[in-house]
Amino acid sequence: MVVVATTIEETGTAISDARRRGLSLGLVPTMGALHAGHASLMSRARRETGFVVVSIFVNPTQFGPHEDLSRYPRPFEKDVALCDAESADLVFHPRPELMYPPAFKTYVEVHELQDMLEGASRPGHFRGVATVVLKLFSIIQPEFAYFGQKDAQQVRVIQQMVRDLNVPVKLVVCPTIREADGLALSSRNQYLSVEERKNAVVIFNALSDIRKRVEAGERNVPALIRAAQERIDKVADARLDYLAIVDHDTLQPLQTLTGRALVAIAVFLGRTRLIDNILLEIPS
Numbered sequence: 302m303v304v305v306a307t308t309i310e311e312t313g314t315a316i317s318d319a320r321r322r323g324l325s326l327g328l329v330p331t332m333g334a335l336h337a338g339h340a341s342l343m344s345r346a347r348r349e350t351g352f353v354v355v356s357i358f359v360n361p362t363q364f365g366p367h368e369d370l371s372r373y374p375r376p377f378e379k380d381v382a383l384c385d386a387e388s389a390d391l392v393f394h395p396r397p398e399l400m401y402p403p404a405f406k407t408y409v410e411v412h413e414l415q416d417m418l419e420g421a422s423r424p425g426h427f428r429g430v431a432t433v434v435l436k437l438f439s440i441i442q443p444e445f446a447y448f449g450q451k452d453a454q455q456v457r458v459i460q461q462m463v464r465d466l467n468v469p470v471k472l473v474v475c476p477t478i479r480e481a482d483g484l485a486l487s488s489r490n491q492y493l494s495v496e497e498r499k500n501a502v503v504i505f506n507a508l509s510d511i512r513k514r515v516e517a518g519e520r521n522v523p524a525l526i527r528a529a530q531e532r533i534d535k536v537a538d539a540r541l542d543y544l545a546i547v548d549h550d551t552l553q554p555l556q557t558l559t560g561r562a563l564v565a566i567a568v569f570l571g572r573t574r575l576i577d578n579i580l581l582e583i584p585s
């Protein structure tokens with residue numbers, strides 16, 4: 302049965318014990334509301350490390366003032382059951398006051414990478430993400446940490462933080478898990494009405510259409526974006542927040558496709574904002 306720890310002391314004891322037994326540590330950081338995407342991270346961590354820790358913490362500092370912090374789903378018992386089914390060893394489930402005591406003053410900023418795409422739509426988001434992830438790394442001290450490619454910019458921000466601050470954690474990036482129609486799994490999919498859920502497939506279809514056009518030889522970024530925008534405009538309830546084709550490393554917009562490109566998209570379906578992305582490799 303997976304053990305649940307809510308304090309740093311309990312967590313430290315479990316981790317020291319695992320280390321004494323010579324086990325390598327894998328961390329799967331989550332905000333709960335776990336789904337098959339998280340399960341795939343846990344199962345990879347299970348295969349590759351000896352002691353799997355899943356953190357479940359809805360991190361307040363990565364939500365903007367008008368975002369969904371208070372209504373973010375928190376099905377804790379169901380989450381623990383999934384961690385158990387995936388044979389995780391420990392769930393770290395701190396209270397917000399433990400992570401952010403009243404005198405908390407230190408934040409991590411990954412300049413430039415934090416400001417575009419999601420960062421432009423959600424100012425302060427990556428400051429919150431980088432800060433909490435560094436705290437989780439400090440508390441758990443994993444050798445490996447598992448993240449989903451679905452949050453491509455988050456991965457890039459954390460990679461940069463790890464590199465810049467010499468954080469001794471190896472990041473493992475796992476593929477996006479999708480529903481049968483292509484919609485990327487997300488804890489926020491459960492906000493969608495039946496109609497919005499049907500319409501949400503436009504996100505994957507728009508990305509797939511870009512991939513097809515690129516495979517057919519299209520290299521003009523504005524033309525690719527225009528075609529996707531038109532497709533999304535035709536769908537009731539769907540509103541494009543951003544669609545950008547950027548360099549995979551710098552996240553700077555590309556005018557002409559070359560090298561490794563990230564196609565990143567955020568779309569509102571009604572009040573629910575969903576993100577997705579694909580990677581394109583353009584042979585030179």
Ligand code: PAF
Nearest residue numbers: 330331332360430433452
């Ligand atoms: O991807 C998430 O669920 C969160 O951003 C993370 C990495 C757990 C930090 O709160």
